[in-house]
Amino acid sequence: MNRLVHGTSLALTLAVIWYLLSGHTEALLLGLGCGSAATITWLALRMDLIDHEGHPLHLTFRAPLFWVWLMWEIIKANGQVIKIILDPKLPINPRRFRVPASQKTDIGKVIYANSITLTPGTICLDVTESDLDIHALTADGELGLKSGEMDRLVTRLEGDS
Amino acid sequence: MISTVLDSLSWLLLLSGCACLLISAIGLLRMPDLFTRMHAAGIGDTLGAILVLAGLMLQAGLSITLVKLVLILFFLLFTSPTACHALARAALAGGQKPLLAENLNTENPISESSPTEQPLP
Amino acid sequence: MMFEVAAVALFPAMFLALARAIAGPTVYDRVLAVNTFGTFTVLMIAVLGFMTDQKDFIDIALAYALINFIGTIAVLKFFAVGDFGYQQESKK
Numbered sequence: 116m117n118r119l120v121h122g123t124s125l126a127l128t129l130a131v132i133w134y135l136l137s138g139h140t141e142a143l144l145l146g147l148g149c150g151s152a153a154t155i156t157w158l159a160l161r162m163d164l165i166d167h168e169g170h171p172l173h174l175t176f177r178a179p180l181f182w183v184w185l186m187w188e189i190i191k192a193n194g195q196v197i198k199i200i201l202d203p204k205l206p207i208n209p210r211r212f213r214v215p216a217s218q219k220t221d222i223g224k225v226i227y228a229n230s231i232t233l234t235p236g237t238i239c240l241d242v243t244e245s246d247l248d249i250h251a252l253t254a255d256g257e258l259g260l261k262s263g264e265m266d267r268l269v270t271r272l273e274g275d276s
Numbered sequence: 277m278i279s280t281v282l283d284s285l286s287w288l289l290l291l292s293g294c295a296c297l298l299i300s301a302i303g304l305l306r307m308p309d310l311f312t313r314m315h316a317a318g319i320g321d322t323l324g325a326i327l328v329l330a331g332l333m334l335q336a337g338l339s340i341t342l343v344k345l346v347l348i349l350f351f352l353l354f355t356s357p358t359a360c361h362a363l364a365r366a367a368l369a370g371g372q373k374p375l376l377a378e379n380l381n382t383e384n385p386i387s388e389s390s391p392t393e394q395p396l397p
Numbered sequence: 398m399m400f401e402v403a404a405v406a407l408f409p410a411m412f413l414a415l416a417r418a419i420a421g422p423t424v425y426d427r428v429l430a431v432n433t434f435g436t437f438t439v440l441m442i443a444v445l446g447f448m449t450d451q452k453d454f455i456d457i458a459l460a461y462a463l464i465n466f467i468g469t470i471a472v473l474k475f476f477a478v479g480d481f482g483y484q485q486e487s488k489k
Contacts, residue, residue, distance in 0.1 A: 200319075209375055235315055290402075297406075304433060341452050366473045
């Protein structure tokens with residue numbers, strides 16, 4: 116049942132992307148698009164790649180709100196790093212530390228780690244079962260992560276699934 | 277009227293995006309070691325790409341080009357942290373040690389110390 | 398006009414990234430610089446497409462963004478394992 120839902124959504128996504136990238140409505144091109152979408156879905160099913168991790172459907176509706184918040188965080192963090200680079204003294208204070216990750220699933224941890232890396236000034240070096248190894252450019256970055264706001268939001272995004 | 281507003285907004289976005297890319301490239305040259313350089317490269321990968329592509333999106337209008345620009349932005353935002361993480365893992369596995377604050381001599385500003393020459397692995 | 402200015406502003410950024418790729422000093426610095434250079438190239442191709450009003454360039458930029466990522470991962474894999482396959486693991 117689950118495989119069916121995820122396979123269908125994969126095939127639909129592939130078909131929509133084909134249409135958006137080609138922009139043609141001739142029968143031949145649409146037919147070729149449907150054919151390749153079906154082939155890829157069949158291959159993915161055969162390779163057993165279709166599951167909730169490859170195509171996280173359950174996040175579809177909660178993700179956009181998180182992206183808006185993340186975008187704002189990215190802009191703020193960029194401002195700080197730009198100020199540091201343009202400062203003639205280059206006031207960096209690089210540090211390495213660990214922060215706990217309260218997400219239950221692998222996909223939640225991946226989202227958290229990627230969000231950390233996406234905000235300039237903090238990079239995720241390693242992921243373990245319970246925490247993340249972080250490299251930060253300044254003390255501000257460390258304090259921001261240790262406040263745990265992003266951790267909480269990713270856990271909420273992940274939900275109960 | 278509306279096209280003038282859109283034009284000036286896209287000017288603003290494009291120019292600030294290019295400024296971000298330039299700053300990110302300058303940071304790439306100024307930073308003292310690999311891991312701090314990755315922070316500098318992150319600016320170009322995130323804010324620089326977002327601003328430049330947003331400026332182009334405003335010029336594209338409602339067309340298939342807009343969709344393609346959104347797709348480019350998505351790919352860049354999804355792949356750049358993965359590439360960054362892979363690079364950090366590979367560098368750590370290859371024996372690179374991040375330069376940390378406690379190892380820095382505070383009397384000598386870091387910008388004056390030259391990056392340590394390390395042999396190729 | 399707007400796109401010409403953006404393209405001209407992108408050139409020094411690409412040049413600086415290339416300078417870091419040449420300066421090194423480690424291979425990881427070079428990979429990082431080339432990855433950044435690739436991102437700049439993607440944006441440059443998109444801007445050039447608008448400048449010359451050839452919207453096909455956007456498709457090239459899209460393909461370049463994907464190839465850039467895969468290329469970076471492949472080079473890192475090559476330096477980490479010394480092989481594109483899994484020979485190293487069987488040697489352990």
